[in-house]
Amino acid sequence: MNETILKASTLKKEIASQTTESIQDFLSKLKDKMQQVFHLRGDINQYAQQRGLPPFVLREIMDTNPLSIGIPKEYGGRGAVMAENLALLEAASYESLALSLTFGINSALFLQPVGKYATHEAKSEVFKRFLENKTMGGLMITEPDYGSDALNMQTSFTEEDQFYNLNGKKHWAGLTGWAEFWLLTARQQTEKGDLQRDIDFFICDVTQPGQTIKVEEFYDNLGLYQIPYGRNHIDVRIPKTHKLIPHSTGVKMMLDLLHRSRMQFPGMGMGFIQRMLDEGMNHCKQRLVGGKSLFSYDQVQERLSKLQASFTVCSAMCANSAKNAGVEKDLTGIGIEANAVKSVITDLMQQAAQSVTQLVGAKAYRNSHIAGRGITDSRPFQIFEGSNDILYAQISEGVVKQMKRLKEANLFNFLKENPLTSRSADQLKDLFNFKLDLQLPQRKLVELGQILGRVISMDMVHKLADEGFRKDLIDGGIQMLHQDIQQLMGSFHLNPQLQVVEDYQDNSSWLKYSV
Template sequence: MNEIIAMKKVSPETRITPQEPIQQLLGKLKEKMKLVYHQRGDISEYSKQRGIAPFALREIMAVNPLSIGIPKEYGGRGAIMSENLALLETASYESLALSLTFGINSALFLQPVGKYALNEAKADVFKRFMEQQNMGGLMITEPDFGSDALNMQTFFKENQDAFHLQGKKHWAGLTGWADFWLLTARKKSENDELLRDIDFFICDVTQKDQGIKVEEFYDNLGLYQIPYGRNHIDVKIPKKQKLKPQTTGVKMMLDLLHRSRMQFPGMGMGFIHRMLDEAVIHCKQRFVGGKSLFNYDQVQSRLSKLQASFTVCSAMCANSSKVAGVDKDLTGIGIEANSVKSVITDLMQEAAQSVTQLVGAKAYRNSHIAGRGITDSRPFQIFEGSNDILYAQISEGIIKQMKRLKEKNFFQFLKGNELTSRSADHLKKLFNFDLDLQLSQRKLVELGQVLGRVISMEMVFKLADNGFRNDLIQGGINMLQDEITALMSNFHLSPQPLVVEDYQQGSSWLDLV
C-alpha cells in the first residue's frame, strides 16, 4: 500500500488546466483508462488483485480528475454537480471501483470540506489535492454501530489547542490509503457521558499525532481496487480542522449523506450503460437455433429492461444536477435521496445479474465484466444505508406527512406531493385507496419500494420535458409501471408469515420415506 501512495505525486508539467471544457477533461480521462486498462494493462487481471497498480493510478490522476470537487477559488472546477456526476459516469463505464474511489473523494470528503471547513484548513487540503494528488475519505461506521450511527462510541475531548479523538472505525473506503479523513465523533462531557450531537474533524494522517492505525484489512468480496478494514483512532486534531455546522452536527451529517446518495446515479449511469452495451453486443453475435439471441422474445425482455434502467438513471442524473448542488441544504430531502439511492442500486444489481444470465457460463468469471459486476455492485445496496432500512424510512416519512395533513387516501396525497404528482395521475387505479397508517415493518419496506419507483417515474416525466427521446422515455415508464404494479399486488397480500423457531422438529423428509 505504501508503494501505491508513493507513486501518486505527479510533476507539474503533466497536470491538466482545471478550467478546460468538461468534455475535454473527460476525454483525457477516457484515454488514460484505455491506456491503463486495455493497452499497458488488462482490467480483467486487475480484477483479481487488491489495490490499484501504481502506474495505473499515476496515469489516471495525472488528469487531475478530483479538481472537479474543488472550489474555483482554490484552483478547482467549482464542485459543479453535473460535472461530478459526469466524472462518475465516465469512470464507472470502465471500472465501478474507480468511480467509487472518485465518489468517496468528492461526495464524502471534498464537498463537505468545501462547504463546512474553516478557510485556513481548506487552503492546505485543496492545495495538496491539486498539486500532489492526495486523497480523502470518511469514517462514520463502527464495528458495533453500523446503521445506528447516532449511537457511535468514538468520542473526543477538547484540550487547550486540540481535540483528542479515540475509538474504532471500519468499512471506510480507502482504508490505509487516504491522506485525509473526515472523522466523526461525539463529545464526552466532564462526567464521561457522550453528548447526542456528532462532530466532524479533518484528520491529516501525514502529520504528527494524526496517524490512524489499521488493525486489519478486510477481504472484501468485490471492489478489489478499494481497500477496506478496521481502524484504531487515537489522534489529536488541531482546532482549525474541526468542521463548522450551520446548525447542528447531525443536520450537517444528513446534508452530507443525502448529497452523497443523490450522486449514486453518476456511478450507476456508466455501469448500466456498460451492461447494456455488453448485452446487446453479445446477443447480436451469439447464435442459437439458427438465429441470434437478439431476436428471441425473452432476450428482448431483458434487453428492454436494461435500456429502461438506462433511462431511469439518466433521469436521476438530470434531477440531481438541479437539486443536489453543494450550495443547497439537503437536510430535509431524505425521502427523495433515499429513493434515488435505493432504486438505482437495485437496478445496478439487476443489470449485472441479467447480463450474466444472457451471456451464460462465460460471464460467471471474475474476469468478465458482468460476473465481476455482480460482486462489485452488490455492496451499493448496503453501504450508506441498507436499502431495506432506506425503503422503510421512505414510507415512514410519507406516512408522517399524511398524518400531518390528515389525509388517508393514498392517491390524493401522492397527487398533491411535488415528488409524485404526475406519476400518481398515471397510476391512479393502483393508488386510490385509504392507506393504513399503522404498518408493520415489512409493509413499510414494501411500500417504500413502491414509493421509490413512483418518485423515480416523476423524474422520468421531467426528463421527457427536457427533450429526452420519447421511445426511451416510454420504455422507462413502462418498466417502472410494471414493477409498481407487481409490488402493490404483494403489498395488498395479508399473510405475514413468521419464522418457526423449532422447525427442526418433525421436518426431516428422510423420516417420511
C-alpha cells in the same frame, strides 16, 4: 533551486489548464488515460482479480487531476459543479465501478463537505495537496458495533488547548490505508464520561504527527477488489482549525452530506448500467442459438429492454441531481427523495449485472468478466450509506408522517399533491386510490417504500421527457417502472405475516417422510 521553481510553475500551469478546459475535453483526457492503463498497457480483467491496483494505473489516472472537479474555483479547482461530478462518476464507472466509487468517496464524502463546512485554513491546505500531490480522502462513520445506528457511535472526543483528542474504532471505510485525509466522526465526551447526542466532523491528516490511524485489519471484501476496506483504531489529536463548522447542528450537517452523496449514486450507476447494456447487446447480436441470433429471442428482448429502461431511469436521476443536489443547497430535508434515488438505482445496478450474466451464461461467471464481477461489485451499493431495506422503510415513514400531518388517508390524493410524485399520480390512480393504513408493520413499510421509490423515479423520467430526451427511451422507462409498481402493489396488498419458527429442526427432516 531553479529546477524546483520551474517544476512548481509547470505544475501550476497544468492544473490551471485542467481546471479551465471544457468538461468534455477534461473527461476525454480521462477516458484516453483509462483506455491506456486498462486496455493497452494492461488488462483490467486481470487487475480485477487482485487486491488493489498496480501503482502506475492509479498514478496515470490521477495525473489527469480528476478530483479537481470536487474543489471550489477559489481554491484552484473546477468549481464543485454537480453536473460535472456526475459526469466524472459516469465516465469512470463505464470502465470500473471500483474506480468510480473511489472518485465518489473522495468527492461526495470528503471534498464536498470540506469545501462547504471547513475553515479557510483547512481548505487551503487540503485542496492544495489534492491538486498538487494527487492525494485522496475518505470518511469514517461506521463502527463495528454501530453500523446503521450511526447516531449512537462510540468514538468520542475531548477538547484541550488547540486540539481535539479522538478515540475509538471505525471500519468499512473505503480507501482504508490509502487515503491521507479522513473525515472522522465523533461525539463529545462530557465531564461525567457520557457522550453528547450531536456528532462532529474532524479532518485528520495521517501524514502529521499525532494523527496516524492504525489499520488493525484489512477485510477480504467480496467485490470491489480495487478498494481496500478494514478496521481502524482511532487515537489522534486534531488541530481545532480542522473541525468542520456546522451551519446548525452536526446531525443536520451529516444529513446534508449523506443526502447529497446518495443523490450522486446515479452518476456511478450511469456508466455501469450503460456498460451492462452495451455488453448485453453486443453479446446477443453476435451469439447464434438454434441457427438464429440470440438478440431475436423474445425473452432476450425482455431483458435487454429492461436494461435500456434502467439506462433511461438513471439518466433521469442524473439530470435531477445535477439541478437539485449542488453543494450550495441545503439537502438536510430531502430524505425521502435521496433515499428513493439511492435505493432504486442500486437495485437497478444489481439487476443489470444479474441480467447480463444470465444472458452471457457460464462465460460471465468469472471475476475476469465485467458482468460476473459486476454482481459482486454492485451488491454493496445496496448496503452501504444506508441499507436499502432501511431506506425504503424510512421513505414510507416519511410519507406516513406527512399524511398524518395533512390529515390525508387516501394515498392517491397525497401523491397527486406531492411535488415528488404529482406527475405520475394520475396514471397510477387505479393502484393508489385507497385508504392507507397508517399503522403499517415494518415489512409493509419496506414494500411501500419500494413502490414509492419507483413512483418518485417515474416523476423524474417525466421531467426528463420535458427536456426533450428521446421518446422511445422515455416510454420504455415509464413502462418498466409501471410494471414494477404493479407487481410490488400485488405483494403489498397480501396480508400473510410469515413468522420464523425458532425450533424448526424438530420433526422437520424430509427423509423421515420419504418412505
